[in-house]
Amino acid sequence: MSEMxxxxxxxxxxxxxxxxxxxxxxxxxxxLIGFSFIxxxxxxxxxxxxxxxxxxYEQYRDYILTPPAWQDGGLWRFPLGTDEVGRDIxxxxxxxxxxxxxxxxxxVSLSLLLGTMIGLIAGYAKGxxxxxxxxxxxxIMALPSLLLALAIVTILGPGLINAAxxxxxxxxxxxxxxxxxxxxxxxxxxxxxxxxxxxxGVWRLMFITILPNCxxxxxVQASLGFSNAILDAAALGFIGLGAQPPSPEWGSxxxxxxxxxxxxxxxxxxxxxxxxxxxxxxNLMGDGLRDALDPKMKR
Amino acid sequence: xxxxxxxxxxxxxxxxxxxxxxxxxxIRLIPGDPVELMAGERGIDPxxxxxxxxxxxxxxxxxxxxxxxxxxxxxxxxxxxxVTREPVVKEFFTLFPATLELGLCAIIIAVLIGLxxxxxxxxxxxxxxxxxxxxxxxxxxxxPIFWWGLLLILLFSVRLGWTPVSGRISExxxxxxxxxxxxxxxxxxxxxxxxxxxxxxLILPAIVLATIPLxxxxxxxxxxxxxxxxxxxxxxxxxxxLAMPLVICVHALRNALIPVITVIGLQVGVLMAGAILTETIxxxxxxxxxxxxxxxxxxxxxxxxxxxxxxxxxxxxxxxxDLFYGVVNPRIRHNR
Numbered sequence: 001m002s003e004m005x006x007x008x009x010x011x012x013x014x015x016x017x018x019x020x021x022x023x024x025x026x027x028x029x030x031x032l033i034g035f036s037f038i039x040x041x042x043x044x045x046x047x048x049x050x051x052x053x054x055x056x057y058e059q060y061r062d063y064i065l066t067p068p069a070w071q072d073g074g075l076w077r078f079p080l081g082t083d084e085v086g087r088d089i090x091x092x093x094x095x096x097x098x099x100x101x102x103x104x105x106x107x108v109s110l111s112l113l114l115g116t117m118i119g120l121i122a123g124y125a126k127g128x129x130x131x132x133x134x135x136x137x138x139x140i141m142a143l144p145s146l147l148l149a150l151a152i153v154t155i156l157g158p159g160l161i162n163a164a165x166x167x168x169x170x171x172x173x174x175x176x177x178x179x180x181x182x183x184x185x186x187x188x189x190x191x192x193x194x195x196x197x198x199x200x201g202v203w204r205l206m207f208i209t210i211l212p213n214c215x216x217x218x219x220v221q222a223s224l225g226f227s228n229a230i231l232d233a234a235a236l237g238f239i240g241l242g243a244q245p246p247s248p249e250w251g252s253x254x255x256x257x258x259x260x261x262x263x264x265x266x267x268x269x270x271x272x273x274x275x276x277x278x279x280x281x282x283n284l285m286g287d288g289l290r291d292a293l294d295p296k297m298k299r
Numbered sequence: 300x301x302x303x304x305x306x307x308x309x310x311x312x313x314x315x316x317x318x319x320x321x322x323x324x325x326i327r328l329i330p331g332d333p334v335e336l337m338a339g340e341r342g343i344d345p346x347x348x349x350x351x352x353x354x355x356x357x358x359x360x361x362x363x364x365x366x367x368x369x370x371x372x373x374x375x376x377x378x379x380x381x382v383t384r385e386p387v388v389k390e391f392f393t394l395f396p397a398t399l400e401l402g403l404c405a406i407i408i409a410v411l412i413g414l415x416x417x418x419x420x421x422x423x424x425x426x427x428x429x430x431x432x433x434x435x436x437x438x439x440x441x442x443p444i445f446w447w448g449l450l451l452i453l454l455f456s457v458r459l460g461w462t463p464v465s466g467r468i469s470e471x472x473x474x475x476x477x478x479x480x481x482x483x484x485x486x487x488x489x490x491x492x493x494x495x496x497x498x499x500x501l502i503l504p505a506i507v508l509a510t511i512p513l514x515x516x517x518x519x520x521x522x523x524x525x526x527x528x529x530x531x532x533x534x535x536x537x538x539x540x541l542a543m544p545l546v547i548c549v550h551a552l553r554n555a556l557i558p559v560i561t562v563i564g565l566q567v568g569v570l571m572a573g574a575i576l577t578e579t580i581x582x583x584x585x586x587x588x589x590x591x592x593x594x595x596x597x598x599x600x601x602x603x604x605x606x607x608x609x610x611x612x613x614x615x616x617x618x619x620x621d622l623f624y625g626v627v628n629p630r631i632r633h634n635r
Binding site: 135136138139142143144145146147150151154155227231234235238239240241251254257258261262265268269271272273275276279280283284287 | 313314438440446452457569571572591595
């Protein structure tokens with residue numbers, strides 16, 4: 001009896017938005033796995049110097065192309081083996097996580113910030129401004145992202161930061177379109193009119209009244225944007241236009257690997273596996289976020 | 300209908316102009332002017348420098364330069380490669396068949412596997428099959444395809460020795476170029492085994508290039524099928540006593556196919572981006588490899604022309620898909 005009363009009381013308190021979100025997110029096993037993996041990579045990246053006994057640049061010339069520890073000739077000093085100049089692969093992978101997460105963060109924050117601003121302006125200003133902005137976005141969308149990134153990197157020159165800028169530009173239209181669409185739907189709602197009538201200025205309307213209500217799709221896009229950014233940055237690194245050697249970026253670690261494919265499978269296998277798992281984790285988390293944040297999916 | 304067509308084509312024109320602006324500025328935003336780039340490290344004396352600038356029309360105002368650039372494009376003139384001294388357009392279309400062949404094979408693989416996989420996943424929704432297909436699709440979607448290519452080479456070429464590592468055909472064969480497609484040319488030639496050798500060379504790059512479109516197509520087919528399977532006419536068909544396979548193939552698939560075909564069309568951009576990586580790994584002599592080589596060799600007219608031509612191709616295919624969508628789906632046509 002007392003139990004029933006307690007549950008009744010508990011049910012009458014509506015869960016906060018964060019609690020509700022966590023409730024839905026927790027149900028999605030894939031999203032949880034993805035989230036845990038990302039946290040693990042993040043922690044490893046943060047404490048890379050403490051975790052690894054070697055430096056990612058130190059070349060152990062006597063141990064060139066040592067196989068992984070469990071294979072014949074492998075050493076536990078180098079658990080995943082060494083590369084063509086004797087650098088410890090595990091160390092480089094852990095340090096590489098830093099670069100991939102950094103580039104992901106840089107790309108997502110750049111395109112999210114810029115894209116949201118431009119989208120807000122387009123959706124709010126309407127008319128000629130809107131048309132011009134949207135046509136410009138169409139042009140960016142018309143080009144394959146890697147091709148556009150290549151063109152931009154050709155102008156800016158190769159390098160990790162330039163690659164991040166290039167990738168951020170290619171993903172700008174997604175954020176602009178999402179923000180613009182939600183701004184247009186939200187602007188016609190009563191609460192915005194009420195705010196305008198009570199004298200709120202343009203900036204207050206745009207950033208404080210409307211923007212918070214457009215956040216859900218932007219968060220989902222940002223999470224998926226992470227995976228795209230990491231993938232494209234790795235591709236640019238692989239073809240030699242992203243992070244430059246000897247930096248331990250996962251993509252550029254693979255760029256010379258084709259030469260060693262006959263002799264050293266471990267040089268080829270592990271960096272790519274890290275890219276795949278990290279991108280997969282972000283995609284799983286993005287799917288989970290979408291399900292948890294999308295009101296249409298809620299029962 | 301005509302109205303819809305004109306509207307859609309009207310939207311494409313500013314996009315095209317935008318792309319030409321982009322490629323036009325590309326060569327001018329790069330530090331150093333084209334003449335210095337052409338001269339390379341040797342340097343060039345100022346008089347000759349000015350003369351070359353005038354010859355190339357680079358001493359004129361930017362607006363005039365842009366106009367001349369546009370006129371050139373419409374005459375099929377996109378400059379000359381700094382490396383081979385051949386017209387860029389000619390180079391592009393010499394290499395294009397190789398990329399087209401690879402891309403077509405990739406999209407055929409992607410459709411042949413992705414479509415049935417998506418249908419099965421939708422029909423077996425929530426079962427192990429569904430989770431397997433969706434898991435594999437998500438993995439494919441997250442795949443760094445340059446690494447995937449390396450792995451396949453490691454397994455099939457290095458370990459098993461089944462497939463060659465690079466190129467389009469074994470050096471043992473000499474096939475006359477008739478159509479530009481090595482598959483067709485090898486089929487037409489009298490050389491025994493030429494066709495087999497071509498297929499051997501084609502299979503790995505095609506699988507690598509097909510991976511991401513396959514994943515996208517499987518996902519899209521599944522969600523389109525799920526949507527359609529909920530419709531009343533599927534229920535009616537079932538109630539009439541029709542067998543499930545018949546209902547799926549005839550009633551459901553036909554309607555689910557519309558969005559799927561759009562997605563297939565939109566994969567052209569993905570394929571072109573993928574071709575850059577795939578062709579580089581497998582030394583496939585196509586547009587993607589050429590474009591990347593041109594960037595590395597600082598052959599800017601080729602980069603400029605190549606990006607413009609590839610973009611035009613993508614824009615044209617997307618427009619075609621858009622128009623097709625309007626033709627088969629009246630709701631789209633009348634809404635706008």
